[in-house]
Amino acid sequence: MPELPEVENIGRALKKHLVGKKIRNIEVFTPAMRTPLTPLLEADLMGARFLDVRRRGRYLTAELDRERCFLMHFGMSGVVRVEPVSVPKRKHEHLFIHLDDGNVFRFECTRRFSIFELHELSSGERFPAVLDKLGVEPLEKEFNAPFLHAEAARVKTCVKNFLMDNAVVVGIGNIYATETLFACGIDPRRRASTLTLPECKKIVKHSKEILACAIESGGTTISDFLNVDGSKGEFVSELKAYGRTGCPCFKCGTTIESVQLGGRTSAFCPHCQK
DNA sequence: AGAGATACCTGGGAGC
DNA sequence: TGCTCCCAGGTATCTC
Numbered sequence: 001m002p003e004l005p006e007v008e009n010i011g012r013a014l015k016k017h018l019v020g021k022k023i024r025n026i027e028v029f030t031p032a033m034r035t036p037l038t039p040l041l042e043a044d045l046m047g048a049r050f051l052d053v054r055r056r057g058r059y060l061t062a063e064l065d066r067e068r069c070f071l072m073h074f075g076m077s078g079v080v081r082v083e084p085v086s087v088p089k090r091k092h093e094h095l096f097i098h099l100d101d102g103n104v105f106r107f108e109c110t111r112r113f114s115i116f117e118l119h120e121l122s123s124g125e126r127f128p129a130v131l132d133k134l135g136v137e138p139l140e141k142e143f144n145a146p147f148l149h150a151e152a153a154r155v156k157t158c159v160k161n162f163l164m165d166n167a168v169v170v171g172i173g174n175i176y177a178t179e180t181l182f183a184c185g186i187d188p189r190r191r192a193s194t195l196t197l198p199e200c201k202k203i204v205k206h207s208k209e210i211l212a213c214a215i216e217s218g219g220t221t222i223s224d225f226l227n228v229d230g231s232k233g234e235f236v237s238e239l240k241a242y243g244r245t246g247c248p249c250f251k252c253g254t255t256i257e258s259v260q261l262g263g264r265t266s267a268f269c270p271h272c273q274k
Numbered sequence: 275a276g277a278g279a280t281a282c283c284t285g286g287g288a289g290c
Numbered sequence: 291t292g293c294t295c296c297c298a299g300g301t302a303t304c305t306c
Contacts, residue, residue: 286298288297
């Protein structure tokens with residue numbers, strides 16, 4: 001599934017393929033997505049030109065002229081491709097945007113968790129207003145230990161759910177929260193407000209490192225996304241805790257356990273994570 | 275107000 | 291073998 005590093009790479013690739021191109025035609029195959037795709041047909045987008053592609057959290061925006069933009073979120077099974085019109089339509093492709101260079105921008109999502117919407121974008125704005133409430137970017141300097149410590153102090157939820165809260169920091173999903181807490185030796189069930197400043201420093205350090213590592217390892221997924229089909233990035237082989245319930249801990253050999261937190265499975269080592 | 279629960283959706287794997 | 295059931299995931303929306 002596209003995590004933040006992959007979304008970043010997808011955005012860079014899309015930028016190369018879309019910017020400067022004009023929309024020739026739009027085809028919608030599945031009108032009733034999580035949010036309906038029909039507004040894309042009703043809006044007059046013929047001839048609109050792509051100006052830029054940007055990432056915010058796990059969202060991508062594709063800015064058009066005429067003060068509008070597409071807002072994309074890939075959920076857990078969303079894929080985008082830019083391919084020649086001759087490539088046959090796949091089963092779960094829901095939207096085609098034909099470009100004036102003869103290629104087709106294709107939006108695929110098996111589980112239909114993805115979002116593809118049209119938004120207003122007043123001049124000077126970088127992102128549509130619906131993204132205003134998102135938290136800081138984990139790779140930016142605003143995501144630091146004092147910030148995290150202050151945020152943690154005012155919530156009652158557990159560390160794991162806190163790290164996954166998009167209003168605090170964006171793009172840390174179940175996998176990265178699980179891996180970060182394992183790397184830090186912090187029990188995911190602990191109250192976030194019990195985190196010390198040094199522990200927050202660890203979390204910031206490790207989450208940035210893990211994201212950076214995933215960006216490198218995710219490269220293969222990106223080439224697949226444009227060329228063939230989405231095989232998983234190599235980062236899956238780096239996982240130390242996520243998906244390893246019942247397996248021995250790489251550090252101490254204790255059996256990895258799992259617990260439900262906020263409706264999500266959290267794997268952890270009961271010996272290493274305190 | 276804030277936090278937990280639930281709906282959304284489908285493919286794949288486990289179990290019978 | 292073939293069927294049913296459950297799980298995975300992020301976000302919006304609800305309920306308490």
